[in-house]
Structure formats: C-alpha cells, structure tokens
Amino acid sequence: MILALETSCDDTCAAVVDATGAILANVISSQGIHDRYGGVVPEIASRHHLELINAVVDDALRRAGSTLADVRLVAVTRGPGLIGALLVGLQTAKGLAAARRLPLAPVDHLHGHVAANFLAPAAVEPPFVCLIASGGHTLLALVREPGGFELLGQTLDDAAGEAFDKGARLLGLPYPGGPALERLARDGDPEAFDFPRASRVSGLDFSFAGLKTALLYKLDDLGEAESRRLRTDLAASYQRAIVDALLARAERALGQSGIDRLALGGGVAANGELRARARGLGAVVAVPPAELCTDNAAMIGSAARFVSAQPYPDYLGLDAYASGDYGS
Amino acid sequence: MTVVLGFDTATAATAVAVVRSGSQTIELRHEPAAGERPGHATRLLGLVDEVLRAAAIELEAVDQIAVGVGPGSFTGLRIGIATARALAQGSGRPLSGVSSLLALAAGAAHDGPVMAVIDARRGEAFAALYERLTARVGPRAMRPEELAEHVSGAPGPLLAVGDGALRFRAELEAAGARVPAENDPSHGISARQICRLAAEGRAAVTGPAGGGGVTPDYQRRPDAEIARNR
Ligand SMILES: [Zn+2]
Numbered sequence: 001m002i003l004a005l006e007t008s009c010d011d012t013c014a015a016v017v018d019a020t021g022a023i024l025a026n027v028i029s030s031q032g033i034h035d036r037y038g039g040v041v042p043e044i045a046s047r048h049h050l051e052l053i054n055a056v057v058d059d060a061l062r063r064a065g066s067t068l069a070d071v072r073l074v075a076v077t078r079g080p081g082l083i084g085a086l087l088v089g090l091q092t093a094k095g096l097a098a099a100r101r102l103p104l105a106p107v108d109h110l111h112g113h114v115a116a117n118f119l120a121p122a123a124v125e126p127p128f129v130c131l132i133a134s135g136g137h138t139l140l141a142l143v144r145e146p147g148g149f150e151l152l153g154q155t156l157d158d159a160a161g162e163a164f165d166k167g168a169r170l171l172g173l174p175y176p177g178g179p180a181l182e183r184l185a186r187d188g189d190p191e192a193f194d195f196p197r198a199s200r201v202s203g204l205d206f207s208f209a210g211l212k213t214a215l216l217y218k219l220d221d222l223g224e225a226e227s228r229r230l231r232t233d234l235a236a237s238y239q240r241a242i243v244d245a246l247l248a249r250a251e252r253a254l255g256q257s258g259i260d261r262l263a264l265g266g267g268v269a270a271n272g273e274l275r276a277r278a279r280g281l282g283a284v285v286a287v288p289p290a291e292l293c294t295d296n297a298a299m300i301g302s303a304a305r306f307v308s309a310q311p312y313p314d315y316l317g318l319d320a321y322a323s324g325d326y327g328s
Numbered sequence: 329m330t331v332v333l334g335f336d337t338a339t340a341a342t343a344v345a346v347v348r349s350g351s352q353t354i355e356l357r358h359e360p361a362a363g364e365r366p367g368h369a370t371r372l373l374g375l376v377d378e379v380l381r382a383a384a385i386e387l388e389a390v391d392q393i394a395v396g397v398g399p400g401s402f403t404g405l406r407i408g409i410a411t412a413r414a415l416a417q418g419s420g421r422p423l424s425g426v427s428s429l430l431a432l433a434a435g436a437a438h439d440g441p442v443m444a445v446i447d448a449r450r451g452e453a454f455a456a457l458y459e460r461l462t463a464r465v466g467p468r469a470m471r472p473e474e475l476a477e478h479v480s481g482a483p484g485p486l487l488a489v490g491d492g493a494l495r496f497r498a499e500l501e502a503a504g505a506r507v508p509a510e511n512d513p514s515h516g517i518s519a520r521q522i523c524r525l526a527a528e529g530r531a532a533v534t535g536p537a538g539g540g541g542v543t544p545d546y547q548r549r550p551d552a553e554i555a556r557n558r
Contacts, residue, residue, distance in 0.1 A: 057417070091372075095411045099417070
C-alpha cells in the first residue's frame, strides 16, 4: 500500500492507494481561511499544514482500514508549489518513511495531476494529451507513458484559475471566484463582448494577463450602472474567452501530436462550459471526478507507482522545489 | 536508563543529539557557511541517522523524542517539528517540545540571570530572561530598547547569549550585560540541552506518539493577518 502526502498549496492532503491504482482513502482538508485574504497566504498555509498534517495522515489510514504497518511506500509532492508549504509535507513523509525504514517516492505535482488519470476505476491508457488548468498552473502535457510527461506549452503569466478569480473579483464576486463566475455566466450572452484570447501567443503557450486587463477597461468604459446591468453578459463573455483560449491550444496539441485522446485536470476542469466544449473537439475526452481534478494526494500516490522510489536512507536529504524544470 | 533523541532548528544551525542517562552524549551540528542556506530540510534527518548510528541504537530504542519549538525561524521550526512529529508517529515514541530559548539559557554556564536572545530579523529579537532556568521575562519578540531595559532591571550580573545577543551586542553591553565572544559555543542552541530538559520534565508540551500537541512557539503572527486586523 502507498501512503501519499500533498501540501503544495493550501490543501492538506493524505491518501492511501494500492498498486493497482485503487483509492482506499483520499482525505483533503481545505484550509478555507485564505478566502478572506483574496488569495493563498504562504505563511498562513504553512502554519495550517503543520497543524493538520498528522491528523490527516491518521484519518487517511483509518478510512483505508489500515495502519502504518501496512504501508510499503511513502509518496510525497516535492514541487512545484509554495516552498514553506511543501516542506511540511516533505519532512513529514521523510520522517514517517525513515522511522519505518520504508522507501520514499518524490513526486512532481504536475505529474501528479497527469497521474490522476491512471487511478481506478476509470484509468486512461497513454498516449493522451493532458490539459491541466487550475489556480496555480495551466499547461498542456503530452503523456506517452505513465512515468512522466512532455511539456507542450504553459502559461506565460497568470494561470487560468487565477484569471477566473481575478475576473470574478472585478465583477464583485467573492474569492475564490471561479464557481461564482460560472454561475453568473449561465444567464449571460457569451458573445456580448469580445475579450482577447491571446491569439498572438504562438505555439501551445497560454497568456491570461491581457484578458483581466481587458475586462478592467471594459468595466471602466461601461461605468458602474451599465456594468452591473450587463454583469451576466460580461461573466459569460469572459468565461468564453478563457475556455476558447484553453481549447484552441488543446485542439492544436491534438492535431500536432496526432493523438485523439484528451484528459482534463486541475480545478478549472470542474468548469461546465470547458467540459462540454472539450467534448466537441472530436477527441475522446476523459475528466477525472472533481475531487481528483483539484489538488489531492491520491494523484500523488498514483504517480508514485510509476517513478523510481528511493530506498532508506537515500532520500533523507531531499529538498522541495518551488518551480519545476520540464525541459521546455 | 533513559534515551532521548533531540534536535533544534530554530536558528540557522541544525543540531541533533542523543543523550543516554549515565552514558556519553553524542551531538552533531550543521552550521551554514556565510551566504549558505540553513540545512534544516537537507541535513536534519541525515544527522538523526548519523547520531543514532554513532550511538549504536535504533529509533525504536529511543524512549523519548524532543524538539526545540522556538521561537525562531518560522520555516526552521516547521521543518524541525514536522520531522519530530513524523518520527514520533512512525515509531510510536512520545514527543516533547522544549523552548529553544530555555535550551539556549541552559547551555550558558552562568549562575546569575541569563538572557537568551534569538535574532528575529526586522530589528527585533525573540528573547527571555531566566533565573535558574525559570523565565522571569518573555519569551517574546522585543526591540533592542526593550532588551536593554530588561538587562538594566535584572538582579545581578547578566549574561546574554544567542545569535540575537551577537546581533544586539552594542545595546546589551551598553545596558550592562556580558556577551561572550562571537565564536563562543554558548551562542548556539545545543541539542543536548533539548534532550536534557525533556528528560528532566522541563518540556513545554509532551504529547502522545504523533505529537499533535507539539506546535511551534511562533511569538509573531503572519504579516498578512497583522495587516488585515490593523
Ligand atoms: Zn495543482
């Protein structure tokens, strides 16, 4: 059995998965506290991870009906993410593994999002193109084998989820704004306004910073009363621009790679318009359940099945990393 | 015979020790060179492994794990405490949290009052004033003026130790404190003191295996929280 930990952002996560990719427990403790700050505060996130992590591990083991004695491998996110937050999970994983002389599998967080697709019961077989979009990352990955991925493109500035949150804030919605913006967009006309899709960004990279600025200018132009009256149209058009930008690159990636399978991941994969329109691309589309799209430790345990684990004591000096190097 | 494994990561140093009653103590330290990052994440568990091997014991033979809970570097404290809790959770050993300032004071060979001072950055120090290892002032974050005030008010000749004492040497000495030379080992937090204090029942908290009750003594709220409540 694999015990997996994930603390790269503001969710304190522990999971137990088995060698076949079956999830025996998947505990996610969301900190919530950051909403009042309008974003994740690293120091506060780190403090909460330390408060929660041991209880979350215990909870995962209990839900899996097991104890540490049943664990054969400890897996943990090493990066990318908030260093102080990552270190709480990494030291906990190293310490648990060291105390029991177990091997440890350090996992890249983005590989984890890809590996959410390898979990039972709906495992997707490589090769496939994976679009990962969340508040922290936006990228396209080419997955030829389960042990890794090739980075095809990534955002040059804001993440897609960040674009949702910033747009929502401009429209007066509370943080995190993605789901609220989507609800507002349901009653609006997505073609009422033409927001930029970063079409000048070449290849398979993304850019969302201009979109937020465009919304800001549009709100200025319209004035407060008109902006309020056209709120649903603004939300719908803004969401349309994000989804268009994401899917245009995904479609290009499918075309260039000649692969006809697309997997979605990350918190933005919960967006209804993204899911629906992805199915219109003509590819076979896989979307893991919502709790496996957002940050979780089951996906880290899943990835750990395909990376080489380090035996005791090789991993004792492992450090966390804030940003990854994916050779692109 | 009691065997205690203890460590401290409140300052830039990483200190690990095994103390066995009636036997020799083994302590290992990592001090980052000038410009080098602290080795907390990369050295702590390696030093634990090394110290246990030097003592020829397994983690299971340890009666108690002890960790310095600060105050000090926020990230350093979290690394030390997360590691200590995980070792306790994984081995089923009980865990104690010991004040890093108390350990600093305990390491100073001085009969009179001792002020333990840890550099808190931003022109402040985390400090406490001890008489026979009983805290008379603090621990808390203090500005140099406050440090000086407590030095002047102390009964008898006062010794100030710690990286914060070096940082604020001028202010402390002007107020009448004695500050040992820069290379004096009493400025470093010793892990053997963490072990000894835990064995003597002077831990701030002793939790069951897993050590959920052992948390950092931050002595300072996160900046974002302070800004928000202003
Ligand atoms: Zn993520």
